[in-house]
Amino acid sequence: AQLPPIKVGVLHSLSGTMAISETTLKDTVLMMVDDINKKGGLLGRRVEAVVVDPASNWPLFAEKARELIQKEKVDVVFGCWTSVSRKSVLPVFEELNGLLFYPVQYEGEESSRNVFYTGAAPNQQAIPAVEYLMSKEGGEVKRWVLAGTDYVYPRTTNKILEAFLKAKGVAPADIMINYTPFGHSDWQTIVADIKKFAAAGKKTAVVSTINGDANVPFYKELANAGIQAKDVPVVAFSVGEEELAGIDTKNLVGHLAAWNYFQSVKSPVNDAFIKQWKAFIKNDKRVTNDPMEATYIGFKMWTQAVQQAGTTNVDAVRQAMYGQKVMAPGGFESVMNTNHHLSKPVLIGEIQANGQFEIVWQTKGPVKADAWSKYIPESAKLTADWTYPWVCGNCEKPKY
Amino acid sequence: MLNVETIDLFYGASHALRRVSIAAEIGKVTCVLGRNGVGKTSLLRAIFGLQSIRSGRIMWDGEDIAGLKPHERARKGLAIVPQGRDIFPRLTVYENMLTGFAPLAKPLRTIPEEIYQLFPVLKSMLNRRGGDLSGGQQQQLAIARALITRPRLLILDEPTEGIQPSIIKDIERVIKLLAARGDMAILLVEQYLDFAQELADTIVVMERGEVVMNGPKASLDAERMRRYLTV
Amino acid sequence: MTDTPNDGAPRRSLLTPRGWAVFLAFGFALVVVLPILNRVVVTGSFTHVPDYLIPLIGKYCTYAMLALAMDLIWGYAGILSLGQGAFFALGGYCMGMYLMRQIGDRGVYKNAQLPDFMVFLNWKELPWYWHGFDMFWFAAIMVVLVPGALALIVGWLTFRSRVTGVYLSIITQAMTFALLLAFFRNNMGFGGNNGLTDFKDILGFPIQAQSTRVGLLIASAIGLGATYLICRWIVNSKLGRVLLAVRDAESRVRFLGYSVTGAKLFVFVVAAMLSGIAGALYVPQVGIINPGEFSPAASIEIALWVAVGGRGTLAGAVIGAFLVNIAKTWLTGAAPEIWLFFLGLLFIVVTLLLPRGVVGLVADQRERWRARQAARQAQAAEAAT
Amino acid sequence: MSWLMARLRAVAVATAIALAAALAASPACAQQFDELIRKLASDDFGEKLDAAEKLGALGDGRAIPALKALSDGTLFLRKADGAALIADGARYFEAVGGKALGELPAGDVEKVRANNRLRGAISASLSKLSLFSDDRATRLAAAREAFKSPTPETAAALERALKSEKDPEILTAIRFSLNAAKVRAGSVEDRLKAIATMAGTADPQVKNLLTGVSNDKDAPPEVRKAAAEALVSIERTLAIVGVAENVFQGISLGSVLLLAAVGLAITFGVMGVINMAHGEMIMLGAYTAYTVQIVCRALLPKEFVGFYLVISVPIAFVVAGAVGILIERTVIRFLYGRPLDTMLATWGLSLILQQAVRSIFDAQNKEVANPAWMTGGFELIPGFFVAWNRLYIIVFCLMVLLAIVALLRRTSFGLHMRAVTQNRDMAAAMGIPTARIDALTFGLGSGLAGIAGVALSQVGNVSPNLGTIYIVDSFLVVVFGGVGNLLGTLVGALSLGIINKLLEPVAGAVLGKVAVLVFIILFIQRRPRGLFALKGRAADS
Amino acid sequence: MSAAQSENGRTTTPRRAETLLYLDGVSVSFDGFKALNELSLVIDRGELRTVIGPNGAGKTTMMDVITGKTRPDEGTVIYGADTDLTRLDESAIANLGIGRKFQKPTVFENLTVFENLELAARDSRGIFRTLLAKLSGTDLARIDETLATTGLVEHRHRQAGALSHGQKQWLEIGMLLIHEPQILLLDEPVAGMTDHETEQTAQLIRRLTGKHTLVVVEHDMQFVRDLGARVTVLHEGSVLAEGSIDHVQAHPRVIEVYLGR
């Protein structure tokens, strides 16, 4: 008999400001669904993707999440990019006991029973990057510009970094923090300021948590102002292959990004992943990036967990998720921890003239994500652990 | 020669012109009279295509122009001095006059000296914005602008409104002159009866959207006409 | 909720008897029937209203309130505010602050004094402007007062100096844009881009309970009804005609001795307050308030609802708000990749084919019918003679 | 810590001074040169670094191409024998001797990787080597570059260069850089003398150098004092330069605003159509530039590809203009006299256009390259950097504006356009073909937006959202300047740009922008019809 | 300059000593062009005054100054005992009892004829009063009466925008009548009217004289004669002549600049 399909909700903006980034993730999920159906489906059932467009509108995310779970009765949802969209849907998933896979690097400080976070937490991206720049190989940077868009992720990351830098003995005068509005498009003043700040003689680097649309004008301005990576390297946490595809990188060679994945990773899994993607999207120019890999990992893990549990029941799948391992395109085996975050390696890549990153440094092995940062006093006390006896995303003692 | 043949005009459901027919001959002044709201302005606008008619024909030079756009009618030699003047408020006086070149061939694009003779005030105000002029000055500008297009059918909707007596006399002289030149048909709507009677060769009287009297000035019953204009 | 277009006969009563009938029927459907169909009728039954529809309809109601407010100032007084969303958002923030304070120590950091986002950005104490919002009555007053006060200040400044037309539209747009940027800043103490979320309960009722949702729907429906009546009353009064006159020939109204500034200010403030209430009802139903509500595009959209429904008719505003938003809800799910084509087409088609909106279409049909009727009678009379 | 770091640490770095002493033009030396070049192609970063530094010290100009290649990522390693090769496109040359090898199979060679540390070392070496280059510009650049690494060995190289150099400008640069090296170390007298010669130069680099000296606890007190004194006047000058720079940035921002707004000044300002799809017309222009770029890359020889931008301008004008005309004929023309309805319809259009671009080009940002002649910039005065693309955009935008003003004021098309928009019926009665004028006017406005899109693609994103970024600002500029007044639009855009840039350093980017908005709100209270409002009766009608 | 000094002819207006409106040395210029040039004028309570003068003489501008639409560069406009109108805004001036009919008819096009009159009716102008206002029987009667006077009875419920030019003129006069201001300023009230209507209007205006103060601007000399009032001739922004119609019509300068030969 024909069993009803397993439904997978896809909750990514296909229009509005975030469509630039999120449509790719929608396509990634569709690719994975396609792939699993080709392999005969899951639990003998076909997998069907239910795509909706929350249109970069945060309340609409919550509404669509509810629609997916209550009306479409999906078994799992892959979705969200911005923190605010995640915050918006969180209560819905908790109320209706749904399951969300969130694939983007974020500020941490969250752990929900109903969400698996497959992107990086700050300790998997920011701190290793700064450590690298401080090292001899990274250029022994002594002076830091923390430039970000004014919202929670940059604020948190910069707070953590500031605490980290001070702990490493960097003087406050050697740290410049700058926030800009969303979609900031005129970077003349800030780039000129960076130039002046860097002229002080000490080796200077920029740590950029600039978000989305603002990056292109920022890098264009950097290039035109003649700031070269060898003088003032910029390390970014939100700029990947996809973003670079919109920029002419000839004059940006040597600037850096820290991620858990780059398209240039040499591994059989990655080769297959890239091939699969290009075939699916039918465009040789399209690139892969970190959130796509996170989506890939999340999807693989979910299918494994479903197979292991033998059902798509959320509680059973959740239990089966813990300790789930996937050979990631990033070249390592990623593991889902009981804090609903992954252990992943951290890579640092240099921008190349062809818009790709070349990996110049990487951690020896996977780094375990901290849901709660050690560098925020209130948060350092908290534990996220969803296995007995903790069963808790934010407590100081075991819950039961 | 203009021949309007049984045209009907509606504003939504209201029937503003009912089977109206009039004629205007070259070299003659045809004057349309009637009380407020009988449809005089509507008739003129219909002739110019600024208001679409439901039925009937508008023959000009033996050709039905009812299907033409207003600017095409202007090219055929029609010009209008509308009620309410319709000066381009943010163009200067000079620019307002220049708009009169639009239907003209290149060599004809000059402002005839007689315009300034007729309306000396315009010459001193060439760079003032049209909208800033006083009401009477605007009226003068509107007439000047129409004359610049060298029309063969000049349509005037209450041209004396708001104009000082001495200039009304001048306008009267000009209209006479233009008619006498014999190359222009003049269609005039006027409330100022003395003025109309002084100028008109033919008089048309309207009442509630219909033509009720029509004929050479002398042939019309003055008493009946007065009745139509008073009740 | 019927609106006859202004046919000139002065209307003395608030609604015509037929108007009352329609009004009450709608009210009954929203306030009584829907809740029963959701709560009493068993799940799976044909007439059961699924749970997810309840907050959705509640949301539409608050949008319709907002549209009414917009129509009051735009359709009647000719003030095209492209910043009406700001008042809505401010009302929403006031409510959000109350809801945040209700969380108490149930936040992730267990801090009874400070909301999570403050703890996490190292705030040491509650900013002064957050005080009092732990009390519902205070928050409720603020929901009306804050948007009203902003409208009073902005309106007084602009109307007094006779800023009209697009200049006014752009000023209001600049206002909401400035607020957007300001509320995005984390240092403002309103949660930055993430806004206020993760509410737990309202007036002691758990916000995630279906019964609370039904309660909120009923509150929104009543709010909508009340807003409609208030607007109707203003519009029917002589002031309503002064407003129409202001819309058409502002300076002429002055020469009649009316205070244009006063009249505009009055409706502008009333509309802002109504928008604030709408925002306050909106927030607990969608579960989040964030600066996105201040975005200029959001405010433009409000004007679009009104235009689609029919500017200058109150029923049009309500219908437009429901229509566009239902279309949006449906299309984003049914045609997620190309729904903008449909929405865009909807706007174009409405403007080209229904210049007076959906309500205008109805009115035109009725008019045409009447005209035909009259023609027939005239013919009959002619034939008789 | 890491595998790379460990290896790096293993390499001992010989001091350059020792090497410099050991160097002489000898066969041994030539052999060493070959060896070092070979080492450049090693896969050990430490060795590469070492080689790069040594090559600089060696003073052999032949090393320049190889070093440059390594820095640019065009240095390759022949797998067979480990020889260093330089790639030019698909063709290869030997780094030593320069023998042409033609095309090689991809499997035979491997790219040599560089990192920032290595690039830093290379540029220091290059600057030393380039001091003796045959090319004047290279020497000048090198003399300036030397300022950044004021080490004794740089000083030595500079001293040598001083003897052989003839060009006065380069000599000044060399002396300047030499002073920088001297200020840091040497005898007190020398240092004081160096400070004295530098005191008159207001240059941020000098400032930082002197700040370093004045804060240096190890320096003799008189040197520190002299440095501190020199700093005072330098700082004063720099503050003035800073303001001038801000004003320039403001003008530049203003020109971007103006470009974005100028089409709107026609469609909205002149025609009165509240054109919400204006931003999408800009977007179309930007995508046209993108498409033209692709075509040019495919068709034109490499050195002309940069001209795609010039070609794009007329094409974008035509494309956006044609779309504009199409829109006018199919939608807008039914809506004259109903400005608010045009708002609704054009909003719908903008949604459709955005989605159409998303469907055709996909949602991602598109890369539109800055051609070489638009890249980089120059220092007008020290501390005042002028980027070429900014300068070009300012000039371009003024040219566009002048052209439109001329069109509007001097041609009968302009006259008809204004007449039609002021009173459509009467214009028709005057014999003006209103439908054609309407279509052309809207086309002109849209075409201008298209041109703006080409220019804006040089400074920002090319994405389906491009239009939404500029639409609010465009309306602000047009309204601030006074609707229907092009001069107002110009002054409005420039003053908003300048105010923004003067506020930004004080208030920060976010609050600065809020302050500008509040300023506009308050300003319009004073002038309810914008900066250059029409006065008198004409304004009411 | 007092009214008595320029008295050269006969006048039908009963002379009363009380001055209601006093323009004192009013000058207005637009971009250097002097539209009013130290214009001084005295209007007594209950007087009917006609003002004539060439196109562009400044007649409309004078009304603009009185009603607060234009601020004079110099001079004051004193109303009643000591109210300086140049300091007040339009609605305050209107509330003092100064009503105006514009040269170009301006009515509320989207309101019906009835509603236009209703708004103009003498009633409180306060915001909350208008919000709560009710039409009383006397109000309705007043409106009906005005409709009859202006010949607009059958157009009662039509939108004012759909009226013909002349009908709008009448409606605007009607609005002024129902407003019952102290002073009525009429800018070319008979433009676009038939001769018969012009006569009617003249009668109407004469009826109002005494109870109201009227200032009428016209170019129709027959109408001016019918009014039989004191005439002021403006030229280039100041008074050229003043007196009875016969006096003025015989004035050589007036003939030269205005009447023509």
Ligand SMILES: Nc1ncnc2c1ncn2[C@@H]1O[C@H](COP(=O)(O)OP(=O)(O)OP(=O)(O)O)[C@@H](O)[C@H]1O
């Ligand atoms: N735009 C319109 N919509 C509806 N009805 C109109 C419109 N314009 C005119 N009418 C009506 O059509 C009729 C004729 O108007 P028209 O303007 O032609 O009169 P007229 O003879 O020129 O009057 P007047 O002497 O006052 O200028 C009037 O009853 C008027 O109310």
Ligand SMILES: Nc1ncnc2c1ncn2[C@@H]1O[C@H](COP(=O)(O)OP(=O)(O)OP(=O)(O)O)[C@@H](O)[C@H]1O
């Ligand atoms: N804003 C302005 N800018 C320039 N000139 C102006 C402006 N407003 C009025 N004028 C000029 O002032 C003069 C007086 O105009 P006003 O309208 O008062 O004349 P008027 O006596 O009413 O004439 P008419 O009898 O033609 O109505 C005119 O010459 C007019 O052109």
Ligand SMILES: [Mg+2]
């Ligand atoms: Mg007429």
Ligand SMILES: [Mg+2]
């Ligand atoms: Mg006048």
